[in-house]
Amino acid sequence: MTTRLIRLAIVGAFAIMVAGVVSWYLNAGPGTGTGSDGPVPAPSFANVGGPFALTDQSGQEVTDETYLGGYALIYFGYTYCPDVCPTELWKIVQALGQMPEEVAAQVTPILITIDPERDTPDALAQYVALFDPRLVGLTGTPEQIAEVADEYNVYYARIEDDEDPTRYTMDHSVYTYLVGPDGTVRNVFTNGQTAEQIAEAVTAEVEGGGSV
Template sequence: MRRSLRALGRSAAAAAAALLVLSSCGSEATPAGEPSGTAVEPPFDVAATTLRDTEGEPFALAEDTTDPLTLVFFGYTRCPDVCPAVMSTITSALTRLDEETREQVQVVFVTTDPSRDDPATLRRYLDRFDEDFVGVTGELAEIGELAESVGVFVAGAEELASGGYDLGSHGAQVIAVDQDGQAPMYWGQDTSSAEYAHDIELLVGDL
């Protein structure tokens, strides 16, 4: 029987507790078949914030995630290191999946630099990874509201006296969102493509 994202989140939380016990005994074993991602208990309720996709259409993450699993990342196109690394890892992970599983997964990139990441810029950036990825933008306050609802920190950009830009910072988590508009799991920036692929198969499959 297919297990829901919420059920797997509870399973991951139990596995984490078990791992702490094992660690205290000097063991480094990880429960086989459990997700690498971090469970959120209770799951985050995704804010009903309406932004815009790269086609100019309204996009509300809480309502428009129609696939069984959506991976959400907050970043910006001029990010020199973390953002392209995370997006490349996700892209690589998707190539590890069979076609049936891949069709059940969507990726949404929410810009944290909306003043410069217009829809055309976002689309060109995402097409470097996968043309099916969804790009989303809007007012920074709205983006921050959405990010906060799923536990991601976002700081706005400020123009410097030197003429450069200080983008502050943003969380590098990748968030799992289900069809119920809840986020029961997230991954850190050091997650490998193999770990993503393994977790995705658990989250949408019948393992």
Template sequence: MSAMKKILYILIAALLIALALVVQKQMNFSQKNNNVATIVSTGSTYIGTDIGGPFKMVNHDGVEVSNKSFADRYKLIYFGFTYCPSICPTELQKMVMAYRELPENIKPLVQMIFVSVDPERDTPEVMNEYVSLFDPTMVGLTGTQKQVNDIKEEYKVYSAKVANEANTDYTVDHSSYIYFMSQDDQILDLFKMTSTPEKITDQVSKMVFARQQM
């Protein structure tokens, strides 16, 4: 075999190897995208449902904010009221526990928000003191009754005043879910009272990571 033919065969072999590597890389990339799509599409039965939307509220510092104020973050949102004796503190503490266990590269992408359904008593000052009991990064939102009604409608939240027996005070009945929202205010998951902090941490971590890879 002439030297020229040997060189030609070597070049052809090298070209075939390079082509095989390109094909393998493309297959790996496609598989990665398929895996991401699977996580995002099957991670929650709530994706694509009509939950969440625009809102205008007042934060615990008395500053007017809207959903656009949190557009760079994923959100963990809980609706309740500061006079709630047990359920709200329990669920907020669970949300904080889940948040604190998030991986360090994901935690800065997530914002915890507590929305009051009792604006009559939950002023910005009250909300400021309340959310600080749980975590310094938690944001408390309140506002006018109309603003609260509007965000309740967007998030399909139930709440109603219930007077005590003497009719001298009231409590508030309300639905109890932790909403996991995307950066563009689309529902990603809805955690019930039976959801553990570990489940929330795991689901949020997986879905944020998957969406960041897309």
């Protein structure tokens, strides 16, 4: 396949994914949503990460220990987010595709919702399926989400709609966390970094043995 055809195929795949997300969003219901780097700077590796107990998109209870022994790319967002969340999740999928197969096989991409009221396991299952079969969606009680967000220094806030309470939005920080086999955070990526940069950093970490 020529380089031009490969590029066209990538663009086509992205267009299909975007169309799927838009369709999901329109059919699921109201809500717009924003994303920001929040009121705090990008967290350092030393003060983020920790234990959690949540529920995945199949309804199974999981904890941080479920993912020990491998690497994880964790992003905090929500399914009603029409812009930054699908962009960042697609970037993670692209990054996995740019890693050597033996590296990507060790990495689990994870979306942790910051909107547990609307993001049920079923809602997450439909949403993550639009991106990649490897993508895991995690939800929980409001208290569980608040705890894991605090562990990862994640900012999020509900923005009410005065005319329609069902149309609330979520403002939130936009970081992707690379967690190592021992559960410690090894890197934090901002929304300004490209899929290629993420792929290179993750590959270097995995191939380097991820020493603490």
